[in-house]
Amino acid sequence: MEVDLTRIKPYGDTLNDGLMQLSFTLPIDLGDEAAEAARQLVGKMGFDEPKVVFSQSLGKGFSFYIVYGRCRETIDITTIRVEKVNVNVLSKKEIEDFIKQSLGRSINVIGACIESDAHTVGIDAIMNMKGYNGHKGLESYKGINALNLGAQVTCEELAARAMEIKADAVLISQVVTQKDIHIANLTRLIEILEAEGVRDKLITVVGGPRIDHALAQELGYDAGFGPGTYAEHVASYLVHEIHNRQRR
């Protein structure tokens, strides 16, 4: 049988069997009724033939379940489009040439982990000389002045420094996402940049393990980068964007 791309279903061991694995905790004591509740709950979520294959007490008031069930829904993959930063990724050398030839000036980039976030490994990977997985960071690019402010920089400080060095772009990293703190932090920064009247003068870029381009745009940033990003991805985007803006 052929896969129908307009009606994709999960695959256990046979096409369209719909099998999925779930695990979760319920805030109730373990017991026959609790396990049945787990089963029925998964049924209510729209799974066919839910089967509780394992249940375990986590001590008073909590119990854990592993359930298999058949997904009833299908998904049409032919209509799915994913927002991505729309750019032709160049090599380091090509970027440096592009800066020299097409921009004709060096560019200033400032970066930081803002507010309470202290996870610098990601921003360091993008900005510092050393880079990441053998991909050199922005600091090593001819024609890019990269200033990495590091961890736990307040939005105010970042905005001030960006203006001070006449940054072309600000690069933000957000790693901690618990209780959507990254949303709050990122929103705050955009508000401050707007209040300072520099929002449109800067290219705003955000990255992190739970960031994607769609989210970035939703929050008012120009671009978003997720896991697996290297300096050349960001740099390619930046030089093109600056080029486009210069022509406008």
Next chain:
Amino acid sequence: MEVDLTRIKPYGDTLNDGLMQLSFTLPIDLGDEAAEAARQLVGKMGFDEPKVVFSQSLGKGFSFYIVYGRCRETIDITTIRVEKVNVNVLSKKEIEDFIKQSLGRSINVIGACIESDAHTVGIDAIMNMKGYNGHKGLESYKGINALNLGAQVTCEELAARAMEIKADAVLISQVVTQKDIHIANLTRLIEILEAEGVRDKLITVVGGPRIDHALAQELGYDAGFGPGTYAEHVASYLVHEIHNRQRR
């Protein structure tokens, strides 16, 4: 906050956060669109904020996903009732006394793994001398004549032997459940017993890791036993049931 038993939700790290873990395979190549399809599919299943935390190509045409999402549904545990074999579990000694005093005769029990199923460990655990986890099997009970036919016994043979030894009860084990083969096998046996006109003369009991009382009853059996059953559970049920039937 107190748990509302009429509106139970999964618990990740905060009451009513609804967090659940899922994993599944889609029969499509890995890619950004495929991962997005996985996310949207979970969304369609009624999960809020689905997040694909891991995706992996399984080679051409297949990709694997791990997703976390928030369950929107709740379940009312106060209204859930689970069908269980309704019996007061006695000790081996008590059962033996009951047989002597209340039944006044020894009882005949025949058992088997029927049709293609060859998993005898379960039925052996219940019927053979040795028993399971230190719980002696039916063969060791005074007043019970236990005959275990073992693996891969056809329904016809079982029915014939049951009539031959004038069995009070037949005990069936079914372990293989792939493609619902156990349902087919169990249904077949009941039909044969009915055709032979002995269905009502026998107590029919089925057990196995995916068997429960509700399923057994649905299939026309008198009782069903699942994982963790010991001989005394079955024996307690049998002696009471025989006693009840004798009084009728």
Next chain:
Amino acid sequence: MSKLGIDPVKVHRARLAAERIANDIQLHIDRRTTTAVERATLRLMGIDGATEVGIPLPNVVVDQVLQDGRLGMGIAFWLANAVIYYQVSPQEAAEQVALGKIELTRVPIQDEGALREEIQKLAQYGLDKICAKKQERDEYIKKLGQGAEPLLYVIVATGNIFEDVKQAQSAVRQGADVVAVIRTTGQSLLDYVPYGATTEGFGGTYATQENFRIMRKGLDEVGEEVGKYIRLTNYCSGLCMPEIAAMGAMERLDFMLNDSMYGVIFRDINMQRTFVDQYFSRMINGFAGIIINTGEDNYLTTADAFAAAHTVTASQFINEQLALKCGLTEEQVALGHAFEINPELENSFVYELAQAALARELFPKSPLKYMPPTKYMTGNIFKGHVQNCLFNMASIMSGQSIHLLGMLTEAIHTPHIADRYLALENAKLVFNAMRGFAEEITFKTDGIIQKRANKVLNDAVIFLEEVADMGLMEAISKGMFADIARSPKGGKGLDGVIFKEPDYYNPFVDAMLGRR
């Protein structure tokens, strides 16, 4: 040098006792043939296909002669005789038998010399085919190379050969070296081999020659893709052992689950039948360069793995000696053992390692087939993944050869495609992270490991000598293996065991054992 400090004299005693056991069984084998052996003979002579109602031609032909009471001559004789007389191909002869047009035992007996010659000619078909397949395998291995030990062995078991291929290919792309297609429940008790491609099985897929071919092709393709030769495995077991061996040899299977006692103990197949069948099937496997995997690991699914450890070791010695009699080399005998001790037992891993290292030392030339935890697996897939991780460690720490991957869903369903991926990932991670670990460590003199290994060996010696004294059939009758008792007259398939007539002849025995 022994890491375990085991006594070579004990090892020698064990082998001697096992040899006595095997010699005794060989006397039984030499005097008998079976319907299955004769059907396999026909298959090797090119007889294939089934009647309209689905009865395979080898069955039709053999059953006719059986009914006439003359199977003791060997089917080769009757077939050759008819082929000469009617001047037809063997397949045509078989078809005529099926149509009731030929009754083999009534065909006038031809000249003895011509018969001998015809028999050899008929046999040459199978022999050539097998040799060609062997060569094909050698060329593939030369061209593509093969995986490093421990080889990663996965099973597919969807019931549908076409889904099986998809899943097997996916597993290979994730790193699998060996793919076994598990058979549907119940096939082992069929006294015939189904015909053609099949899509309906329960807990496994029918072993048919067409299915073998389909999977072989699928694995060759993906092997080219990933750049290594992928081994195909099936079950040479049950009432049709010899036929499956013949089919496997002709379709270039690489491994065969093929035990001397599994069918008796776990499928209640008659032991007189099985001993004869296993001999013939193993002979074919040996000749075809197939590595057999023995099945004593299964004992631990019914008996307790700690208490009954020595019965596994004893059975390994018996399987070895019986296999050597069939022309298999030590390198072709992958002896089974398993990681089945209750993980809640304190030091369970330490005991497992002792057992695994013991098997490695006792059978230095044999590739060992190491089975994952199954019995103590539960619906808790996360815990199961850890149990499998411990198993993977024991394997790499004791230098196992064929590593059957444990599935985190063992207690739930036959593997989903993702289960296999996760299992491969688990094993690859552990093997890579511990690649050189075994070399790094030595075991404490008289520590838990050494003591345990020596105790198991000692118990095995006592056990083997006891079995040798009473005879293997008697021992099985007493339930000495796997806690299961079987009687020599009980079980399925005894009616297919026939005493050889004095002039019985089977051309494959001499040819395959190189006695010509």
Next chain:
Amino acid sequence: MSKLGIDPVKVHRARLAAERIANDIQLHIDRRTTTAVERATLRLMGIDGATEVGIPLPNVVVDQVLQDGRLGMGIAFWLANAVIYYQVSPQEAAEQVALGKIELTRVPIQDEGALREEIQKLAQYGLDKICAKKQERDEYIKKLGQGAEPLLYVIVATGNIFEDVKQAQSAVRQGADVVAVIRTTGQSLLDYVPYGATTEGFGGTYATQENFRIMRKGLDEVGEEVGKYIRLTNYCSGLCMPEIAAMGAMERLDFMLNDSMYGVIFRDINMQRTFVDQYFSRMINGFAGIIINTGEDNYLTTADAFAAAHTVTASQFINEQLALKCGLTEEQVALGHAFEINPELENSFVYELAQAALARELFPKSPLKYMPPTKYMTGNIFKGHVQNCLFNMASIMSGQSIHLLGMLTEAIHTPHIADRYLALENAKLVFNAMRGFAEEITFKTDGIIQKRANKVLNDAVIFLEEVADMGLMEAISKGMFADIARSPKGGKGLDGVIFKEPDYYNPFVDAMLGRR
């Protein structure tokens, strides 16, 4: 006997260099105090509570004196002076300061003898309280006993202290021995300790005295239930190190994350500040019978675990020597290390084991705090569970003391209640299955393990001697630890560092170091 064949002379050289480093830092410490040290002093004298706008009274009091430029005398002096003069309780005095009714440096200076006496009296409050708590702990342990090593250490991090308690209790019921409440992001940079019970944190829960109390009670309850004493851990780290130590000592915490350099390197806290703060905080921990957990394991989250292994070893020596100066015993210093080598590196496990065994041999009396894989954890929770299994093995094979459980969801979220259960199950299974394994094995002479351990030690010696020659502050400035560079004048909190006046006096130093 050394399993690793390490050279005692090298070990001695490492300790000597670390001692030189510590002596040098001690010169810096002895001449300075900090706002945090003085606030801790107030807390130990019973000052608690906050103003209406939420500023803790210890801050109000210390800031007043700081502003007046006289904190160099030590806050004890000014408080005692006011207490005598106004004849109020210390808490009342603080409240008056907050209301602007007392300006401490303007209060007429009292008789020196009376002052000394008053200071001792004020200090006695904290000393008594801590001693009572120590006794309470001893009694609990006597009554309930404690878990076996490696102790199973879990974190809770919901942000809400009441959810934290539920989860901690659930973990204990599943076998946890130690519960750490992770702090919210950002707390370490607050220059005050928040007040009261809190329910809003990100990635952790505020460390407040009330939260300590709530969790302590929760753990005592569940400890009674399961029949063992459950240890409570928090973070004695950041700008308020000494205050957290004071609070923890008074609320019977058992372990404290408490490193001499972590704040400098990972929180960009000024190093002059941190060195002084760590001294006072460790002194309190030492006196309170608290076991400190050092944090060099964190280096491997930014630097490469294979390449930078020796920096961890070096840091362990430095942390040890600095700790001994604060009155801690070796038994109270749980040195940090971690299982952070890229699992894709061939033999990564073998190297991890070498490193873990090395730490064990170098610090035989110190309980080691062994940290799980974090950096190479991914969203693949199944693979993560295997990585954690390998970590668990390394721990039991090298005799670790405090075993921080790896979470399969490390790369995703702070632990869900079920993640912790699965982690405990994983570790319990492995520890039980391998209980006696470490005893069973010896390492090959000059094998990978021995060579690696010796290389790491050797590199650490060279590194330490280099640091000793240039001074620790200079070394940190050069980014020699964790690939992160910090300058002596940079970072947060330098404005809270004050030179001691000649008459500076802090009653706790003598009392806690037993110098009286």
